[in-house]
Amino acid sequence: MEVEQQNLNIQTTQNSRLSEIDWENLLFGKIFSDHMFCMEYVNGEWTKQKITPYENISLSPATSAIHYGQSCFEGMKAHRNEKGEVVLFRPYDNAKRFNQSAIRMCMPTIAEDLFVNALKELLKVDHNWVPKNPSHSLYIRPFMFATDPYVGIRPSESYRFMVFTCPVGSYYSEPIPVKIETTYTRAASGGTGYAKAAGNYAAALYPAKLAQDEGYKQLIWTDAKEHKYIEEAGTMNVMFVMDGKLVTPLVSDTILDGITRRSVVDIANDWGMQVECRKVEVAEVINALKNNTLTEAFGAGTAATIAPISSIAFGNDNYMIPPSSQNHFHVKVLNYLNDYKLGRVEDKFNWLVHI
Numbered sequence: 001m002e003v004e005q006q007n008l009n010i011q012t013t014q015n016s017r018l019s020e021i022d023w024e025n026l027l028f029g030k031i032f033s034d035h036m037f038c039m040e041y042v043n044g045e046w047t048k049q050k051i052t053p054y055e056n057i058s059l060s061p062a063t064s065a066i067h068y069g070q071s072c073f074e075g076m077k078a079h080r081n082e083k084g085e086v087v088l089f090r091p092y093d094n095a096k097r098f099n100q101s102a103i104r105m106c107m108p109t110i111a112e113d114l115f116v117n118a119l120k121e122l123l124k125v126d127h128n129w130v131p132k133n134p135s136h137s138l139y140i141r142p143f144m145f146a147t148d149p150y151v152g153i154r155p156s157e158s159y160r161f162m163v164f165t166c167p168v169g170s171y172y173s174e175p176i177p178v179k180i181e182t183t184y185t186r187a188a189s190g191g192t193g194y195a196k197a198a199g200n201y202a203a204a205l206y207p208a209k210l211a212q213d214e215g216y217k218q219l220i221w222t223d224a225k226e227h228k229y230i231e232e233a234g235t236m237n238v239m240f241v242m243d244g245k246l247v248t249p250l251v252s253d254t255i256l257d258g259i260t261r262r263s264v265v266d267i268a269n270d271w272g273m274q275v276e277c278r279k280v281e282v283a284e285v286i287n288a289l290k291n292n293t294l295t296e297a298f299g300a301g302t303a304a305t306i307a308p309i310s311s312i313a314f315g316n317d318n319y320m321i322p323p324s325s326q327n328h329f330h331v332k333v334l335n336y337l338n339d340y341k342l343g344r345v346e347d348k349f350n351w352l353v354h355i
């Protein structure tokens with residue numbers, strides 16, 4: 001079926017794959033919903049907005065994004081609330097951050113309303129792909145890349161913006177063992193660490209693989225200059241409860257400004273908990289682990305929401321963290337965030353956008 005709506009052309013599929021999905025075993029990032037959104041940047045404006053069946057795309061081998069990495073993305077989720085409605089969690093925050101990434105990568109920005117509308121229209125077409133199981137959700141991947149077929153380093157003149165979605169279950173099934181990285185670096189001051197730029201993640205693969213070979217699930221990055229301060233994990237911000245206070249590194253140009261982190265900080269403040277967003281020294285965390293004043297450590301990010309950390313390795317030592325229990329802050333905040341997205345509690349922060 002083909003519909004023309006303002007500037008958006010919608011072609012829906014005749015062969016939905018919905019009935020083939022094993023909803024109880026959703027492999028993260030491997031199942032793609034029926035449709036995708038696409039638009040093209042030419043002559044200084046976004047054109048040719050369309051929703052089509054999810055399909056392969058054809059590109060010139062000289063496509064500049066493939067060679068020089070002018071590419072950035074976002075990651076967010078839609079949930080089906082208790083009334084059966086589909087809601088997006090803080091999508092304007094993702095739109096803003098997408099534009100910050102785009103500016104840093106010398107790419108065009110997208111009006112926030114255009115960005116959010118693209119998601120809404122796509123989700124309207126694929127609303128049946130938003131899982132009914134309250135612990136599952138629809139992961140949304142908006143992304144943009146340079147499309148000039150040109151060998152030479154300069155900002156591309158043409159770009160493509162696309163969105164596809166994946167129904168997903170939980171990301172980590174268990175608390176994760178992590179290692180504090182003091183050799184390799186994810187981001188340096190003045191660099192691109194705060195942007196969701198494709199190349200950042202490629203550069204992190206090798207150190208992460210070395211850590212995985214040693215049995216760790218994730219790295220905790222430290223600052224590039226002295227390896228003295230805690231930064232963040234691979235795709236999550238890190239947070240600690242020390243002396244009953246929520247402590248997390250202050251975001252900077254080397255730390256991605258996570259929306260989950262921001263939400264957890266807002267909730268902690270609202271609950272009257274003491275919150276410290278500041279530089280966090282590795283030595284402080286190690287001392288707190290040694291004298292048992294560190295009671296919780298967790299990652300915060302869209303994919304996992306809250307990922308409890310089971311142990312932190314530093315040098316030759318490995319420190320265990322007490323197992324999660326119902327009165328821990330990270331367990332309460334995870335339950336609250338889940339209830340929030342499912343519409344079981346009031347939307348007091350105005351974070352939800354209905355499609």
Ligand SMILES: *Cc1c(COP(=O)(O)O)cnc(C)c1O
Nearest residue numbers: 235236237256258259260301302
């Ligand atoms: C996406 C991401 C996060 C988490 O951000 P959210 O908005 O909470 O998903 C943290 N660190 C890095 C490096 C990321 O790419």
